[in-house]
Amino acid sequence: MSTTKKIAGVALAAALGVTTLSACGGESKDKTAGASDAPKSTTVTLVSHDSFNVTDSVLKEFEQQSGYTVKVLKSGDAGAALNQEILTKGSPRGDVFFGVDNTLLSRALDNGIFTPYEAKGLADVKPEYVLDKEHRVTPIDSGDICVNYDKAYFAEKKIAPPQTLDDLIKPEYKNLLVTENAATSSPGLGFLLASVGKYGEDGWKDYWSKLKANGVEVVDGWEQAYNERFSGSAGGKKAKGDRPLVVSYASSPPVEVLYGEPQPAEAPTGVSTGTCFRQIEFAGLLKGAKNEEGGKALVDFLVSKKFQEDMPLQMFVNPVTKDAALPELFTKHGVVVEKPENVAPETIAKNREQWVKAWTALVVK
DSSP: OOSSOSOHHHHHHHHTTOOOOOOOOOOOOOOOTTGGGSOOOOEEEEEEOTTOOOOHHHHHHHHHHHOOEEEEEEOSSHHHHHHHHHHTTTSOSSSEEEEEETTTHHHHHHTTOEEOOOOTTGGGBOGGGOOOTTOSSEEEEEEEEEEEEEHHHHHHHTOOOOOBTTGGGSGGGTTOEEEEOTTTOHHHHHHHHHHHHHHOTTTHHHHHHHHHHTTOEEESSHHHIIIIIBTTSHHHHHTTOOBSEEEEETTHHHHHHHTOSSOOSSOSEEEEEEEEEEEEEEEEEETTOTTHHHHHHHHHHHTSHHHHHHTHHHHOOEEOBTTOOOOHHHHHHOOOOSSOBOOOHHHHHHHHHHHHHHHIIIIIO
8 A cells, every 4th residue: 555555454453552573674786797606695585565464484484495584674655665666776675576556556567677477376366466467566465445334333323334435425424434635645545546436537526526515534644544533443432533434444344353352243343345446466576686586486475375365364455366265354354345446557557646636626625
């Protein structure tokens, strides 16, 4: 997620006192003419945004079966991590990059930082997630940016929660929504793209004018929006937040249950499924990788059933393979977004900067 990585569930877990996997990494050097005479490297380095996580036992099983030791080099948010790989193109810091999503995909591909590789297990990936036919990147997970609502607030007021983007500009929802800045936040950008997908390049500005007139509040990032301003989250309750609508993720309600103290029988928050934009995250073998064979094995692992089924409770995202089962927490407390808004990666790449500038001038200034 470009700024928080779509997976604000990790940030939510951190806000509730949950510790995530610590980062480690090593140097990468240019290949030399004598590299073929050197012993086979047993270390493979994954470069990632800060929200990458995996269960220790799952990672150790891969290491034992493959003979490789995995180092994880965490590099800030997805945009910052991608920028560093572009700057070190051809002499990368690692072997595989994980975390570029469909809002930044064209930028990564246009800069040529990946070597094509068709992963073992790619046939098990749902075809709608395979956006690069040259296989420079492999789909790993998906997640939906959606408006979340405070169930208790709407029950008390006897008002039906909003379900669509159109609902949010109705009078009954005036001064209830907080969203993140599209220029500084991944969910903020995703929510802007949802409006572009819904209303088109000619209609999204008019929608945001109406949303602004209806009292939408804009803050810098997800942490402030969800854990301070939103009345439905554990953090928001402590901070006395007074906005019962927030732009977050479809996976946020299960996280509220998982880390609730005491754990509630039902999620205190819901998802407005007609407000969503789908993010897809990819991994790719970095061009000039020091350990290309290890990198290929690591990409294969990321689309394996073992990793795909581990992801939901580690990064609060959805698997992309057909046979991966969701944990009960997701099936019981999560929602299925049947028709999220989408914008083609090439369209995003062509227009992202001007859309964000126009949005800033219209909504923030």
